[in-house]
Amino acid sequence: MDKLLQLLDTNARLTAEQMAVMLGVPVAEVEERLATMEKAGVVRGYKALIDWDKVDSEHVTAYIDLQIAPSKDKGFDGVAEAIMAFDEVESVTLMSGGYDLSVKITGRSFKDVAMFVAKRLSPLDGVLSTATHFVLKTYKERGVLFDSKEKDERGLV
Amino acid sequence: MNYERIINPALQQLKPSGIRKFFDIAAEMEDVISLSVGEPDFPTPWHIRQEGIGTLEKGRTWYSPNAGLLALRQAIAGYVQRHNGVTYDPKTEILVTVGGSEAIDLCFRALLAPGDEVLIPDPCFVCYDPLTRLAGGVPVSLTTRVEDAFRLTAQALRAAITPRTKLLVLPFPNNPTGAVMPREELEAIAEVLRGTDIMVLSDEIYGELTYDGEHVSITSLPGMQERTVLVSGFSKAFAMTGWRLGYACGPAPVMKMLTKLHQFAIMCAPTTAQYAAIEAMNNGDEDVRTMREEYDMRRRFIVDELNRLGLTCFEPQGAFYVFPSIRRSGMSSEEFCRRLLEEKHVAVVPGTAFGDSGEGFVRISYCYSLEHITEALRRIGEFLQEL
Numbered sequence: 001m002d003k004l005l006q007l008l009d010t011n012a013r014l015t016a017e018q019m020a021v022m023l024g025v026p027v028a029e030v031e032e033r034l035a036t037m038e039k040a041g042v043v044r045g046y047k048a049l050i051d052w053d054k055v056d057s058e059h060v061t062a063y064i065d066l067q068i069a070p071s072k073d074k075g076f077d078g079v080a081e082a083i084m085a086f087d088e089v090e091s092v093t094l095m096s097g098g099y100d101l102s103v104k105i106t107g108r109s110f111k112d113v114a115m116f117v118a119k120r121l122s123p124l125d126g127v128l129s130t131a132t133h134f135v136l137k138t139y140k141e142r143g144v145l146f147d148s149k150e151k152d153e154r155g156l157v
Numbered sequence: 158m159n160y161e162r163i164i165n166p167a168l169q170q171l172k173p174s175g176i177r178k179f180f181d182i183a184a185e186m187e188d189v190i191s192l193s194v195g196e197p198d199f200p201t202p203w204h205i206r207q208e209g210i211g212t213l214e215k216g217r218t219w220y221s222p223n224a225g226l227l228a229l230r231q232a233i234a235g236y237v238q239r240h241n242g243v244t245y246d247p248k249t250e251i252l253v254t255v256g257g258s259e260a261i262d263l264c265f266r267a268l269l270a271p272g273d274e275v276l277i278p279d280p281c282f283v284c285y286d287p288l289t290r291l292a293g294g295v296p297v298s299l300t301t302r303v304e305d306a307f308r309l310t311a312q313a314l315r316a317a318i319t320p321r322t323k324l325l326v327l328p329f330p331n332n333p334t335g336a337v338m339p340r341e342e343l344e345a346i347a348e349v350l351r352g353t354d355i356m357v358l359s360d361e362i363y364g365e366l367t368y369d370g371e372h373v374s375i376t377s378l379p380g381m382q383e384r385t386v387l388v389s390g391f392s393k394a395f396a397m398t399g400w401r402l403g404y405a406c407g408p409a410p411v412m413k414m415l416t417k418l419h420q421f422a423i424m425c426a427p428t429t430a431q432y433a434a435i436e437a438m439n440n441g442d443e444d445v446r447t448m449r450e451e452y453d454m455r456r457r458f459i460v461d462e463l464n465r466l467g468l469t470c471f472e473p474q475g476a477f478y479v480f481p482s483i484r485r486s487g488m489s490s491e492e493f494c495r496r497l498l499e500e501k502h503v504a505v506v507p508g509t510a511f512g513d514s515g516e517g518f519v520r521i522s523y524c525y526s527l528e529h530i531t532e533a534l535r536r537i538g539e540f541l542q543e544l
Binding site for chain 2: 007
């Protein structure tokens, strides 16, 4: 039922009743599928997409590229596990290409984030190098336009 | 210069579009949520655009043959065979036009002698009546009713036929009602027409947007292909409204006349659009399916919500419009729309814009995102509460 997942991906606040109407199936079926998917870890959570720049002047986001020396028994997982435990870390992903782990961090200032990298990330066992990139502006996230409003160019016919 | 004396009096007599001034007001307002447009909110699928762009880059900017690129006519023949089960000869029975609109106009001009009657179901798209008049024909309204799910009945048809009847317009799936004509209903119509000299203009521009079942073309019924001009296009199915491309299929002697008119007035449809359309016909079925499923979800959602708000809607099975009754408000269609616009800044189209049978109804489009639809419905709900 990937139509259901598609709907959730667009708007997680749709109720089971609304989704049932749109998909033309009974509400019970939608509720059951949701419960199954949550249990199986297919759906891991429901989070609002917030433009923090409009709320909080003290909100900085950065992407850190980490080169890792993988350990014999745990590969990259060991370092990833250590990093993902930090609250400041929003996401950790293993990447192909010139570096190994991509880490997304949020903090209260550039200095804040830079210090976090210097004091908490760089010294970790297995971390060979870090490269920090600060987010200056978000145009689009998770399929949603942040900066501009979609202009409807259609006339009246 | 006295332009009033210079201009063709036939044009001056044509009623101007009733909703134009209404939307001029809407255009001036801030924060208007519109549910009134009649075109897809999707842009043309990328691979189709890419094909068009590619031909421009290669400099393919010349006229095509009058009737359209042969490759496109062949693609259309294949498409129509695949979807409707009807065979047309690309060389003599298919014409590529500037939108379905041009095909409709050509059909009237090719078939109507002065005084010929044209039967037009009501409510329907606004172009048939004026184009009939301009071609010298006499439009005759056939009332369709919500009790019949706005389908044309054999009864209504029979009652309207006179010795002067030349043509029946069959616009299904229908704008504004969203009504479709299933096989049995089409058969009942066909039964009335067989053995007469009455032609049919079957406007199937919304054919691909049929929900809960397959679209049936009247051309697939026995004895109908020889008396029907099938009109369709790329605008709604492939989200190519701005490209201006459509087609007409029909019996060779009739198509010859349409082509003659087209040749003099238009030369050929835009070549870039034609190349893009070949790509659409050959590889666009998947995109059509995806868009149709999206419309279908919105359709179910909006019908459910409107019924909940007390604006009863019969369930539309085609196109992207719903036609709810606004009787419970006690207002006329125009008054309802005007007040909804003024008080809640929501724009919908009064049913009367599409014919007298539209009184008591409004047309709401669902070619918008779910968020947009939800917000509009919320405001409509408030409006109804405050009445």
